[in-house]
Amino acid sequence: xxxxxxxxxxxxxxxxxxxxxxxxxxxxxxxxxxxxxxxxxxxxxxxxxxxxxxxxxxxxxxxxxxxxxxxxxxxxxxxxxxxxxxxxxxxxxxxxxxxxxxxxxxxxxxxxxxxxxxxxxxxxxxxxxxxx
Amino acid sequence: xxxxxxxxxxxxxxxxxxxxxxxxxxxxxxxxxxxxxxxxxxxxxxxxxxxxxxxxxxxxxxxxxxxxxxxxxxxxxxxxxxxxxxxxxxxxxxxxxxxxxxxxxxxxxxxxxxxxxxxxxxxxxxxxxxxxxxxxxxxxxxxxxxxxxx
Numbered sequence: 474x475x476x477x478x479x480x481x482x483x484x485x486x487x488x489x490x491x492x493x494x495x496x497x498x499x500x501x502x503x504x505x506x507x508x509x510x511x512x513x514x515x516x517x518x519x520x521x522x523x524x525x526x527x528x529x530x531x532x533x534x535x536x537x538x539x540x541x542x543x544x545x546x547x548x549x550x551x552x553x554x555x556x557x558x559x560x561x562x563x564x565x566x567x568x569x570x571x572x573x574x575x576x577x578x579x580x581x582x583x584x585x586x587x588x589x590x591x592x593x594x595x596x597x598x599x600x601x602x603x604x605x
Numbered sequence: 606x607x608x609x610x611x612x613x614x615x616x617x618x619x620x621x622x623x624x625x626x627x628x629x630x631x632x633x634x635x636x637x638x639x640x641x642x643x644x645x646x647x648x649x650x651x652x653x654x655x656x657x658x659x660x661x662x663x664x665x666x667x668x669x670x671x672x673x674x675x676x677x678x679x680x681x682x683x684x685x686x687x688x689x690x691x692x693x694x695x696x697x698x699x700x701x702x703x704x705x706x707x708x709x710x711x712x713x714x715x716x717x718x719x720x721x722x723x724x725x726x727x728x729x730x731x732x733x734x735x736x737x738x739x740x741x742x743x744x745x746x747x748x749x750x751x752x753x754x755x
Contacts, residue, residue, distance in 0.1 A: 493655050493690040500639045500647055539685060566689050587632050587693040590639070 483600055484509040484530060488519040488548065489537035489564075498535055498564075498588060505594045507533070515540040516548025523557060531559045532600050535588070538565035538575055546578045553579035560603075562596055564588050609751040616742045616753070623739070628732050633695030652736055655694045659729055662687045666722055670715075680718060681710040687725070698728045 485507050487498045495512050502510050511531075513519035520543070523530065534552070538545040549561055562582040563575045576583050584592050623629045640647040662683050669680045688703035702725045709717030743753045 491658070491686060491690055491693075493651060493658055494693055496651050496654060497636070497639070497693055500644060500651075503644075504639055504641075539682075539689075566685070566692065586689055587635070589635055 482509055483507050483532045483597065484511075485533040485535065486511050486513060486519060486522065486531045486559075487535045488513045488516065488540070488545070489535070490514050490540040491537070494537065494564075494586075501588060501590055501593050502535075504590060505597045507597060516543030516545060516551070518542075519548055520551055520555075523552065523555075529558075533596065534559050534561045536561055536563050536580070538563060538567055538571070546575050549575070549578040549580060560596065560600055608749045609746065612742070612746040612749055613751055616739070616746055619739060619742060623735055627697050628735050629695045630697040631695065632693060636694060649740055652694055652740075655690055655696070656733060658690055659687060659699075663722075663726055663729065666725075670718055670722060675713075675715060675718075677710050677713050677718075681707060684710060684721075696729075696732045699725060699732055702728050 483506075485502050487495055487502070487510060489495050489498065489512075499510055499512070511522060513522055516536075519534070519536070536545045536549060540548075543551075545563055545565065549563070552559075552561070560581045561579065562584060563572075563580040564584050564586055565572065565575060566586040567575075572583055572585075582596055620629075624633075636648050636651060665683050666680060666687075669676060669683065684703050684706045688700055688707065691697075691699040691703060702721060706718065706721035706725060709721055746753055
């Protein structure tokens with residue numbers, strides 16, 4: 474159930490197979506005011522976490538592209554077909570061709586690696602706006 | 606007081622030189638921005654994690670390239686990881702070598718890959734040294750009673 478928008482805390486899921494990236498993204502989220510964060514090491518783990526909670530649990534999913542077992546494109550497609558409406562921000566070092574495929578899978582945002590505080594701030598700001 | 610001023614200048618100058626020489630880029634600044642009172646060791650922690658990760662990847666790369674029949678996809682996957690993590694901490698020169706390395710993987714060029722591995726090991730060694738020196742300087746400054754926040 475959604476509580477009142479103004480005071481609602483944003484909850485984020487970081488999906489990346491690199492421990493370095495997860496640490497940086499976790500801290501960046503903390504810096505822009507997101508205290509509730511969870512992590513997954515690949516697309517399949519991300520889906521398991523969401524299924525275990527509920528499709529509405531996460532406001533934002535930071536999705537890496539290249540991951541073993543299930544990559545970002547497959548995971549994004551799967552999540553959208555499950556009816557997940559969380560904002561999904563794809564983060565990747567790939568070329569614009571692959572970025573397009575990633576976007577087509579159902580992303581709301583795409584950012585070339587590395588993610589910056591400014592870009593993340595903007596995404597979080599959008600999410601707050603959307604809820605107000 | 607003089608000691609602090611001197612140590613601080615030393616730190617600032619050294620950091621500037623790392624940027625000028627291309628060892629670090631703006632992403633390193635991003636990391637420093639993420640460090641605050643609630644997370645005073647953030648940069649050291651992330652960089653340390655990067656060192657561990659990089660060393661693991663370099664070992665894997667050496668092993669993969671020593672095989673009779675090289676699995677270029679596997680090599681490429683490792684280089685991609687190293688490229689990603691080096692760019693995320695601002696280790697520009699390591700990142701640049703990784704880009705060339707990936708091209709050689711795509712071409713399945715063994716010699717190019719071996720050369721790239723050598724280069725990336727060198728660049729990694731250099732940046733590791735530089736960063737460890739940087740952290741030592743920070744420790745000295747803190748030890749003398751100064752603060753490292755710019």
